[in-house]
Amino acid sequence: MEYGKIDWNDIWKELMTNQQRLDKSGDKNGHWNKKENAERFWKRTQENSERTDSTLNELPLTSESRVLDIGSGPGRLAIPIARKVSHVTAVEPAAGMMEILKENTKQQGIDNISCVSKRWEDIDVENDLDAPYDVVIASFSLGMPDIKEAIRKMEQASSKYVYLYWFAGTTPWEEHSIALWPSLYGKNYVPGPKCDVLYNLLYNMGIYPDVHVFSMDYTNYFSSVDEAMDFYRDRYVIETQEQESILRDYLKGILVQENGQLVEKGNSTRVKISWEKK
Ligand SMILES: C[S@@+](CC[C@H](N)C(=O)[O-])C[C@H]1O[C@@H](n2cnc3c(N)ncnc32)[C@H](O)[C@@H]1O
Numbered sequence: 001m002e003y004g005k006i007d008w009n010d011i012w013k014e015l016m017t018n019q020q021r022l023d024k025s026g027d028k029n030g031h032w033n034k035k036e037n038a039e040r041f042w043k044r045t046q047e048n049s050e051r052t053d054s055t056l057n058e059l060p061l062t063s064e065s066r067v068l069d070i071g072s073g074p075g076r077l078a079i080p081i082a083r084k085v086s087h088v089t090a091v092e093p094a095a096g097m098m099e100i101l102k103e104n105t106k107q108q109g110i111d112n113i114s115c116v117s118k119r120w121e122d123i124d125v126e127n128d129l130d131a132p133y134d135v136v137i138a139s140f141s142l143g144m145p146d147i148k149e150a151i152r153k154m155e156q157a158s159s160k161y162v163y164l165y166w167f168a169g170t171t172p173w174e175e176h177s178i179a180l181w182p183s184l185y186g187k188n189y190v191p192g193p194k195c196d197v198l199y200n201l202l203y204n205m206g207i208y209p210d211v212h213v214f215s216m217d218y219t220n221y222f223s224s225v226d227e228a229m230d231f232y233r234d235r236y237v238i239e240t241q242e243q244e245s246i247l248r249d250y251l252k253g254i255l256v257q258e259n260g261q262l263v264e265k266g267n268s269t270r271v272k273i274s275w276e277k278k
Pocket residue numbers: 029032045070071072073074076077091092093094097118119120121138139140141142143144
């Protein structure tokens with residue numbers, strides 16, 4: 001392969017599509033569409049809030065800032081950012097996540113977040129948003145097959161800064177998929193695209209970003225193996241009795257007892273990739 005001719009967008013697309021398993025309805029976002037999964041995600045982020053505090057301190061926010069949060073989830077960043085700035089637009093396609101975001105903003109009396117229920121790839125920057133934004137953020141939400149076009153649109157929506165957060169190396173949940181896929185589906189799991197692909201793609205687009213590496217602990221608490229099964233059943237698209245027992249045995253092996261609860265523990269390496277628009 002000739003250096004300079006590698007199509008990083010194609011590599012991203014291939015890796016992104018390979019590792020997705022669709023449920024029977026073909027729903028890619030099935031996991032986050034369910035309110036209980038969104039609620040669990042929200043609780044987990046509130047328990048591990050130190051990283052959110054550091055992220056907030058790193059962002060160039062002022063009381064005048066207008067911020068776009070792409071794939072905001074339940075508002076881990078959008079809500080505390082909204083307290084510091086004049087306006088936040090949250091783009092979030094998953095119904096469960098959006099429901100929790102709206103409940104959270106209502107409960108906390110926040111009135112400067114506007115919500116757009118769409119995938120980023122379906123957004124028309126001029127018609128769906130109130131661009132430009134001083135800061136555009138996409139935090140662990142780059143489930144976008146055409147990442148080049150997605151980034152082009154982020155630049156279109158931004159007047160100054162773009163902040164992407166993504167992964168380096170294999171994540172704890174990918175380790176689980178690597179272990180489970182051969183017995184669940186009779187094939188190997190191909191992990192999703194990481195920050196190396198992203199950096200090369202940006203470089204080819206003429207963007208030379210800052211890259212900051214950090215680690216993030218991951219703890220997922222369950223009251224029983226049955227509760228863990230409920231959570232993982234749709235993540236792994238469990239459809240047969242055999243798959244059900246493979247998953248149950250696996251979970252029994254990885255969950256550890258802690259203060260009367262079962263815990264899945266992990267640590268992942270993450271990256272902040274940011275740049276100022278030219
Ligand atoms: C792991 S959560 C991260 C939520 C939040 N950004 C944070 O950092 O806490 C990923 C979120 O990205 C959203 N997402 C995934 N693909 C997306 C896409 N193509 N466009 C917009 N959002 C997307 C999911 O629905 C989910 O809410």
